[in-house]
Amino acid sequence: TTAAYLFGSNSFNDLSIANCTSLNVEGGSVQTFSSFTYPEGTGCNDYFQISSTIQGSPASFICTAGVIGKNWLQITDVTAGGGATFNAFNSIGVGNVTGWNITAVAGVTLYWFGDAGVWNDAAHWSLTSGGPVSYGCVPSSEDIVVFDDQSFTTSGQTVDIDADAYCKDMIWTGVTNNPELTGWQDIYINGSLTLDPNMIASYSGMFLFGASDAGNTILSAGKTLGGITFNGTGEYDLQDDLTINWSGILFNSGTLNTNDFVINCAQGDFRSNSSSPRELNLGASTIDVSSWVVSDNTNFSLNPGTSVIRLGSNAWEFNGGDLTYNDVYLVDLNWGGLTVKGSNTFNLLNIEEGAEIAFEEGTTQTTTMLQAEGSDEAHIFLGSTLAGSTAYLNQTAQEFCGDWLEIQDMTASGTTFYAGINSVDNGNNSGWTWSGVTAINQYPAAMCEDVPGGGTVAGIDLTALEASIDGGNTYTHTWYEDAFLTVPVGDPTNVAVSDLQVFYDAVDNGVCINTAEVTYSVVSSPVLSFVITDASCNGNADGDIDMTVASDYSPCTYAWDTGAGTEDISGLLAGTYDVTVTDIEGCQNTGSATVGEPALLSPSISGTDPLCNGDSNGEADLSVSGGTSPYSYLWDTGATTEDITGLSAGTYSVVVTDANGCTSNASITLTDPAVLTASISGTDPLCNGSSDGEADLTVSGGTASYTYLWDGGEISEDLTNIPAGTYTVYVSDANGCTSNASITLTEPTALTA
Secondary structure (H helix, E strand, O other), rough: OOOEEOOOOOEEEEEEEEOOOEEEOOOOOOEEEEEEEEEOOOOEEEEEEEOOOOOOOOEEEEEEOOOEEEOOOOEEEEEEEEOOOEEEEEEEOOOOOOOOOEEOOOEEEEOOOOOOOEOOOOOHHEOOOOOOOOOOOOOOOOOEEOOOOOOOOOOEEEEEEOOOEEEEEEEOOOOOOOOOOEOOOOOOOOOOOOOOOEEEEEEEOOOEEEOOOOEEEOOOOOOOOEEEOOOOHHHHHHHEEEOOOOOOOOEEEEEOOOOOOEEEEEEEEEOOOOOOOEEEOOOOOOEEEEEEEEEOOOOEEEEEEOOEEEEOOOEEEEEEOOOOOOOOOOOOOOOOEEEEOOEEEEEEEEEEEOOEEEEEEOOOEHHHHHHHOOOOOOEEEEEOOOOOOOOEEEOOOOEEEOOEEEEOEEEEEOOOOEOOOOEEEOOEEOOOOOOOOOOOOOOOOOOOOOOOOOOOEEEEOHHHHHHHHOOOOEEEEEEEEEOOOOOOOEEEEEOOEEEOOOEEEEEEEEEEEEEEEEEEEEEOOEEEEEEEEEEEEEOOOOOOEEEEEOOOOOOOOOOOOOOOOOOOOOOOOEEEEEEEEOOOOOOOEEEEEEEEOOOOOOOEEEEOOOOOOOOOOEEEEHHHHHHHHOOOEEEEOOOOOOEEEEEEEEEEEEEEOOOOOOOEEEEEEOOOOOEEEEEEEOOOOOOOOOEEEEEEEEOOOOOOOEEEEOOOOOOOEEEEEEEEEOOOOOEOOOOOOEEEEEEOOOOOOOOOO
């Protein structure tokens, strides 16, 4: 077989594994034995794999004595102990491999060359940039892999992760022709990851970081990663903002320093499920996640700094693991409920309007400041996960002022909790004051000052905002520079603000003080530019608008007047399209782009009829306007020229196609003139031998005027004073068509006496 499996914790006298290429041991299990025999690999392209079935959850081997050793092993999350010596020569250790004596294969730097291919094809790896000589092995966890300006010679090249991939450092630098990293199998990185702005990262698998030392970095270069797992004991530093797809972040061990960068994982979760030592230093980072789950806080050191954690509209769980956080924002608009687990501590816990929050029964959320204010249209629901069992809120600083709340099974303590006059007591609550508070609206999420290049802006009057809070009431406003209301603003009518500076308005409505905050973004509003593809044909819906947005605070959202929410739009009729672009700070810019179309493709035909009845010398002269030149032509005769000649009477049709494939048709009918006909009536001479006969010619058809030529040379239409005999005339019309006629005049017999 290709793989062997061990499930459960077992004890063996002799454990022998044979006829397989890998051994998979259930994560968390313990295998105890007196002796252990198993295969070994044959070289760098044939390691024998010994792995835990669960990433980050090690299995354990226990042997009391002896020496166990093999060559060419790859060991992943399997520890060894019990007194025996476990040796692994020319081998690789990934994750937690405590207890093994691993003699690693000496690492090298391998360069990708030869354009497209799969990771596990040794023919693509060389010790020199550009090859052409293959190293003969695929990278191991000790090797640095480099993709550079010699790796891809043409566009459209891919590196496909066709099986689990291993390396120490992965470096994309100076690549050309926009190569693409694809595939979905896992990539194990025991060092640093550096991506390149000129690459395409459509890879959907998991990056598993397993370093055991400090100084490792992650530079995503603006690319979206499928998912990240931290399994090593080492330290990682983010080098730029990080965007992660639905697979999210799994933090099993080690140290992660976010270095104040933004982590956008709005479609995925942050999870930390292990008990291994791990340290998370958030600094001033903003982290957007679908859910936050710390199911085991053993050996977890969280340093929240001044960070902000935001659970978006699709969030379903915040399990804080009994840890301390700075600012956490909870939003629940789509799924009908967000659960908060653990007894956690917050500097700020903000619950957005419309949210339905269920706190784990028996737990306590301790806040310096709790913000939870609904509205008439969007109440906030606060309750326990188990009806009839209490959850607890404890605020340590100023009183809490909220409104439009629906509360059940919640006990509040530590300060005064004003629920608001519009709130509802659904039962089993204590510590709440249910009257005397008027709802206070919040200021807009961001006030944008458009200053090219950012910086500061002076002369801002904060008091001009107060009317939007008061709603016609008389409130007292005191402005502060900090959320704890300890540093007053000197002159709120004339303030110099810097980018992302937050001001706090302590609004006293006569019952309690509610804090409304406003953030100023001193940035360049998003700059919009457009590349337009006009509709190919008049009336076609195939125009495109390719918009490029330059923003200090990406990602942005887009609202077109068509209802589209994408950056670019397509399938468009001719017309003007308006768009509003909003960055993550709420700053907006509007723009419009006009899609054109060519003039209507319009062919017309003028014709020349055949000259004579039955002739084939007619012509069709085609003229084309509109559309996009050059044009092509197809007549129903099979001709492909613009004009056609040598035509007999009849109807002729043509299909005109322009350079964009637009088509139009036209037709014309050519007619013959009537048949040219000549007839002669005659008057015989009166006497034998007299010359007083006549030939009277009548002509019809053809095209007037006519000319005549008698066989006697006369050119008049009729003949007079002619003797008996046969007379022939040739008639020609204006087009040169001819016809002839003859007549014979007879005379009487000679008169004799």
